Amino acid sequence: MILSLLFFTFSFIFYVIAALLYIGNWVFKKRWLGQTATALSYIALFSTSLILIMRAAESGHAPFSNLYESMVLFVWGVNVGYLALEYKHGVKIIGAFVMVIESLAMLSAALLPYRFKSIEPLNPALQNKWHWLVDLLAKVGLEKYAIGWLDFHVFTTFIGYAAFAISFGLSIMYLIKSRAEEKGGTNQAIASLPDSTMLDELGYRAIAWGFPFLAVGIVSGAVWANYAWGTYWSWDPKETWSLITWFVYAAYLHARVTRGWRGKRCAYLSLLGFLAVVFLYWGVSFILPGLHAYA
Amino acid sequence: MTTDTDAWYRRAGSNIWYFFNSLKLTLFLLITLAIVSIIGTVIEQNQQIEAYVRSYGMTWTKVIVYLRLHDMYHASWFTALLILLVFNIIVCTFERFPPKWKAILRHKTDRFDPGLIARLSNNAEFSVNVGVKDVGGRIEKALRSKKFKFMSSESNGEHYFYAWKGVSGRFGSDFIHISLLLILLGSIVGSAIGYKDFKQIYVDGMIKVPQADFALRLDKFWIEYYETGQIRQYNSLLTVVEEGNKEIMTKQIWVNEPLYYKGIRFYQSSYGTAWDRVDTAYVALKKGGKTEADDPVPVKWEELAKLPGSAYSVRVVSYLSDFAYDERTNSVTSLSPEPNNPAIRLEVYKGDKLVSTPWLFLKYPGVFPSIPGVKDDLVFSGYRPLLYSGISINKDPGTNIVWVGAIVMGFGFILAFFVYHRRVWVHVRSTNEGTRVKLGGTINKNQLLFEKEFQHIRDVIEKG
Ligand code: HEM
Numbered sequence: 066m067i068l069s070l071l072f073f074t075f076s077f078i079f080y081v082i083a084a085l086l087y088i089g090n091w092v093f094k095k096r097w098l099g100q101t102a103t104a105l106s107y108i109a110l111f112s113t114s115l116i117l118i119m120r121a122a123e124s125g126h127a128p129f130s131n132l133y134e135s136m137v138l139f140v141w142g143v144n145v146g147y148l149a150l151e152y153k154h155g156v157k158i159i160g161a162f163v164m165v166i167e168s169l170a171m172l173s174a175a176l177l178p179y180r181f182k183s184i185e186p187l188n189p190a191l192q193n194k195w196h197w198l199v200d201l202l203a204k205v206g207l208e209k210y211a212i213g214w215l216d217f218h219v220f221t222t223f224i225g226y227a228a229f230a231i232s233f234g235l236s237i238m239y240l241i242k243s244r245a246e247e248k249g250g251t252n253q254a255i256a257s258l259p260d261s262t263m264l265d266e267l268g269y270r271a272i273a274w275g276f277p278f279l280a281v282g283i284v285s286g287a288v289w290a291n292y293a294w295g296t297y298w299s300w301d302p303k304e305t306w307s308l309i310t311w312f313v314y315a316a317y318l319h320a321r322v323t324r325g326w327r328g329k330r331c332a333y334l335s336l337l338g339f340l341a342v343v344f345l346y347w348g349v350s351f352i353l354p355g356l357h358a359y360a
Numbered sequence: 361m362t363t364d365t366d367a368w369y370r371r372a373g374s375n376i377w378y379f380f381n382s383l384k385l386t387l388f389l390l391i392t393l394a395i396v397s398i399i400g401t402v403i404e405q406n407q408q409i410e411a412y413v414r415s416y417g418m419t420w421t422k423v424i425v426y427l428r429l430h431d432m433y434h435a436s437w438f439t440a441l442l443i444l445l446v447f448n449i450i451v452c453t454f455e456r457f458p459p460k461w462k463a464i465l466r467h468k469t470d471r472f473d474p475g476l477i478a479r480l481s482n483n484a485e486f487s488v489n490v491g492v493k494d495v496g497g498r499i500e501k502a503l504r505s506k507k508f509k510f511m512s513s514e515s516n517g518e519h520y521f522y523a524w525k526g527v528s529g530r531f532g533s534d535f536i537h538i539s540l541l542l543i544l545l546g547s548i549v550g551s552a553i554g555y556k557d558f559k560q561i562y563v564d565g566m567i568k569v570p571q572a573d574f575a576l577r578l579d580k581f582w583i584e585y586y587e588t589g590q591i592r593q594y595n596s597l598l599t600v601v602e603e604g605n606k607e608i609m610t611k612q613i614w615v616n617e618p619l620y621y622k623g624i625r626f627y628q629s630s631y632g633t634a635w636d637r638v639d640t641a642y643v644a645l646k647k648g649g650k651t652e653a654d655d656p657v658p659v660k661w662e663e664l665a666k667l668p669g670s671a672y673s674v675r676v677v678s679y680l681s682d683f684a685y686d687e688r689t690n691s692v693t694s695l696s697p698e699p700n701n702p703a704i705r706l707e708v709y710k711g712d713k714l715v716s717t718p719w720l721f722l723k724y725p726g727v728f729p730s731i732p733g734v735k736d737d738l739v740f741s742g743y744r745p746l747l748y749s750g751i752s753i754n755k756d757p758g759t760n761i762v763w764v765g766a767i768v769m770g771f772g773f774i775l776a777f778f779v780y781h782r783r784v785w786v787h788v789r790s791t792n793e794g795t796r797v798k799l800g801g802t803i804n805k806n807q808l809l810f811e812k813e814f815q816h817i818r819d820v821i822e823k824g
Contacts, residue, residue, distance in 0.1 A: 189592070189593045189594060213616075269805075276777070293616050295618065295752045295756075300400065305401045319387070
């Protein structure tokens with residue numbers, strides 16, 4: 066617990082400072098602020114990776130087995146997605162929003178009650194490894210590190226959540242920006258946001274990543290359930306909500322592709338989709354009964 | 361007079377086709393499915409009726425039961441919604457796919473109206489001060505460097521280029537829709553001809569597999585623990601036995617590792633202790649007049665065991681985990697599978713002679729004298745329960761269709777989201793001010809990416 070907790074603390078600090086730097090860059094438009102913020106985001110990514118690696122080392126299984134670990138994975142995914150976006154499109158202002166989301170996510174992970182954080186041995190249903198990987202790794206004596214459907218399932222699902230979170234941030238920025246564009250406002254901070262068509266397009270791109278990842282997550286969960294219980298779908302609340310969420314984003318894609326929706330209406334649908342994600346992730350675990358409830 | 365084309369069945373047919381060929385219907389179905397699914401997650405499914413009465417009261421329970429909201433995902437109206445979606449997808453796909461296919465096959469043309477270029481979402485017009493031929497060379501170089509396929513033609517000193525790439529991306533959504541059909545089809549096949557069952561097998565016991573011509577034997581069952589005492593895993597060693605006691609295969613199964621044979625899967629699903637048998641009972645002799653019993657002797661189920669230092673032998677013939685005597689029928693039963701009142705029935709032999717068949721109670725030693733006429737008594741002091749392994753049996757021929765659907769979907773995702781259909785038109789003409797270039801292009805999605813690509817092509821044409 067010690068090392069992973071240490072890296073957690075470091076990462077938390079890095080995210081908060083990165084958020085402040087990105088905001089500073091946005092408000093004061095100083096190049097060095099933006100560059101430092103980006104550098105710090107990479108350091109935070111490295112440090113977050115170390116949390117996951119240390120958890121894996123401490124528990125002896127992939128670090129995706131409780132709420133706390135899944136939050137760290139979520140933060141990791143958002144960071145990867147954001148840095149890819151910044152690298153490709155060179156827009157640092159988005160970082161102000163994303164890093165605030167990251168800091169809040171880290172905060173909520175830190176505030177989780179102990180029972181959602183503690184390392185528990187895996188119960189029988191959670192032990193699932195790919196044979197071919199076990200056999201392969203056994204050749205070099207590392208079969209302990211094999212992963213399986215469960216790990217794949219959690220990983221892909223959370224990359225999906227991360228992409229949706231980024232899209233959520235972009236949609237909010239879009240709404241702020243487009244409102245200002247309509248009113249012809251003169252607010253400096255808002256004026257320096259990327260223009261609204263770009264935000265709209267990037268929001269769509271994020272969903273175009275999240276949607277297939279969530280689908281792969283759902284399907285791999287079904288494959289795993291089929292191994293564990295002999296049914297690939299049992300309509301438990303988590304499964305049902307993941308389908309609902311997926312449908313919301315399917316509606317978004319259809320509206321865009323077949324109806325030509327752009328802008329505000331898409332942004333609102335994206336907010337609705339993220340609401341469903343939040344409920345899928347937290348609401349279902351805490352409010353509704355079912356197989357997936359963590360711990 | 362009605363002509364052939366408006367025969368009633370044709371009209372009805374086209375109305376039905378029209379009804380299903382609608383994205384509004386899709387939206388309606390998706391939203392409806394989403395809303396009713398939410399209801400299904402809020403009302404806990406498949407509970408005892410009393411549980412609903414307790415949470416919702418009598419009136420609402422009646423509504424819930426009437427609408428089958430307590431087993432919603434198996435209700436006929438829910439299935440009907442899914443079937444509507446199936447038809448919706450089929451009609452939409454078949455209505456849209458052929459024209460799209462044709463349009464895309466016939467798109468290639470090296471003759472177009474240069475005036476249309478200005479209307480494309482990305483377009484530019486500029487002059488270059490090298491000859492038409494050299495500009496043509498630059499265009500080819502630019503298109504090749506971005507891996508476009510292209511065709512060109514030349515007449516009267518005018519040069520036409522048409523270039524494209526990523527056509528397959530257009531078909532991603534068709535793959536996705538077909539995959540949805542496959543997945544739904546697989547689930548329908550599964551529920552129509554598959555079955556689920558659950559059996560308990562004792563160690564060394566055998567069960568006949570339903571709807572199959574083979575049996576299953578449990579050779580061994582064991583539980584692994586973590587150092588902390590939590591259960592790590594439980595395992596069964598199963599042997600498939602075909603007619604004539606032919607052993608086909610033996611496999612160790614555990615949670616997450618089923619046995620598969622002849623289209624049927626066997627899952628480790630639970631375990632427990634038998635309520636009507638024990639592995640071993642411990643029986644002690646209390647000799648007449650003594651206060652302390654001798655050391656207990658292990659007596660295996662239905663095997664005769666001698667009690668040392670005496671003429672007695674005993675055999676365990678019955679066991680009940682929660683013994684109860686029913687006066688009306690004058691019979692004994694077990695009230696539950698829990699070991700609340702474990703009792704064994706013994707056959708007691710003195711020498712070769714059966715002297716009695718008493719019930720002995722673990723919790724109430726000595727309530728009834730076990731051997732009539734003598735002072736000697738027997739004590740039931742403990743037992744090793746017989747473990748059974750709970751095996752879920754599942755035959756679902758639809759599963760494979762579902763997996764094929766999942767793979768098709770993955771393929772569709774790659775095409776739909778990561779392969780973009782781009783087209784570029786270039787018109788080159790020599791004028792007094794130099795060589796005029798009209799450059800235009802479109803992409804079906806990911807405009808941001810295309811802007812960069814377009815800029816690159818333009819730079820190569822302008823600057824070489
Ligand atoms: C659960 C149901 C459905 C899902 C998950 C789904 C999913 C998708 C996806 C992912 C795309 C690609 C979007 C993109 O390229 O960005 C798409 C496109 C499309 N879908 Fe669906 N779809 C569903 C049902 C339907 C139905 C019932 C119809 C029939 C009306 C339909 C009509 C279309 C059309 C016309 C396109 C655009 C095709 C194109 O431009 O290539 N979809 N769908």
